[in-house]
Amino acid sequence: MMRGMYRLYALRGSCSLASHILLEELGLPFELKLLDPEKEEDRELLFSKNPMGLVPVLEFPDGTLLTQNLAILLHLSSRAKERKLFPEPGTIEHARAMEWMALLATNVHTAFTPFFRPGRYHPEEGEVQRLRDKAVEQVERVFSVMEERAPESGFFLGEDFSLVDLYHFVFFRWLRVVGVDEAHFPKLRRLAQAVREREATQRALARENIRR
Numbered sequence: 430m431m432r433g434m435y436r437l438y439a440l441r442g443s444c445s446l447a448s449h450i451l452l453e454e455l456g457l458p459f460e461l462k463l464l465d466p467e468k469e470e471d472r473e474l475l476f477s478k479n480p481m482g483l484v485p486v487l488e489f490p491d492g493t494l495l496t497q498n499l500a501i502l503l504h505l506s507s508r509a510k511e512r513k514l515f516p517e518p519g520t521i522e523h524a525r526a527m528e529w530m531a532l533l534a535t536n537v538h539t540a541f542t543p544f545f546r547p548g549r550y551h552p553e554e555g556e557v558q559r560l561r562d563k564a565v566e567q568v569e570r571v572f573s574v575m576e577e578r579a580p581e582s583g584f585f586l587g588e589d590f591s592l593v594d595l596y597h598f599v600f601f602r603w604l605r606v607v608g609v610d611e612a613h614f615p616k617l618r619r620l621a622q623a624v625r626e627r628e629a630t631q632r633a634l635a636r637e638n639i640r641r
Contacts (some may be wrong), residue, residue, distance in 0.1 A: 435459035438486040441637045444538060445485035447599045448501045449637065451592070453629035455509050461636055496543060499534050515592050516581055526586055529593040532575070536598050540567040544607050565607050571603050572604070572614050579616040584623065598624035605641065 434487045437452060439445035441463055443498055452459045463486070464471040479496045487495045487505075495501055504513040516522035543550060544564035547557045575597075579585070585593040601621040604611050610617045634640075 433458060433490050435490060436462055436488040438462045438464060438475060438484055438488070439637075440484050440638050441540060442602075443484055444454055445561065446500055446637065446639075447498050447596050448485040448487060448505075448634060450595050450624075450630050450633045451502055451514075453504055453632045454514075454595070454602055454627075455505060455512070457505070498596070499530060502530075502596065506592055513591075515588070522586065526591065526593055527614050529585060530596060532571075533593075533596045535601060536571050537575075540564065540571050541600070541603055541607065544568075549579070553588075561607075565609060568604070568607060568609055569613070572601075572609070572617065576614045579620060581616065587619060590624070590627070594620060594624050597621065602641070 434456055436453065437445065437459055439449055439461060449461065464475055466472060472482070474481045475484065475486070478488070478494055483496065485496070485498060485501060487501045489495070495504065503515065506512070516526050521537055541564065543560045547560045550560055552560055557628075576629070580587075581624070584590050585597065598621045601611070601614075601617055602625075611621075625634075
């Protein structure tokens with residue numbers, strides 16, 4: 430890693446895409462280390478950086494390690510306050526933004542887990558498909574709640590792009606993967622498309638070789 434550069438440990442198309450997009454948005458110098466979970470050496474490297482074995486992991490130029498999207502997103506945005514990517518603490522706007530971020534990090538993210546990682550639930554033979562079907566039901570439920578609350582125009586928090594929009598985009602693009610029709614959520618689709626069209630998002634998608 431070159432002096433003064435960050436390093437982001439990530440998995441292609443995973444939730445770590447959120448931190449990747451933000452690094453691109455802020456124009457910070459960073460190296461992208463895309464890991465292959467099928468390679469033992471990459472798994473060992475990831476566990477050496479995060480004992481939980483999860484991405485993202487952001488390595489600072491001084492060697493400090495930070496995990497969890499929420500922590501990374503909030504920390505990096507706080508160092509670029511002029512971009513106004515997140516409301517100031519102590520305001521109702523900040524609380525509302527945190528409400529969205531917590532919803533995405535918990536209810537939304539975990540809704541996909543049984544689909545992508547059914548083995549975590551130790552299913553009996555023939556139970557994997559049932560787990561995935563239940564996961565899709567939960568995904569549809571939580572996105573329906575968000576669709577109801579999503580704004581008709583602008584971005585999640587008003588007229589300006591924020592971390593909420595960026596984070597939501599990552600999960601919205603997973604709908605196709607699990608077979609959920611995006612057309613069921615027109616307001617959320619509009620919000621996700623606005624993020625997709627940003628130059629920083631396009632750069633991140635290209636670096637991870639994501640075409641959709």
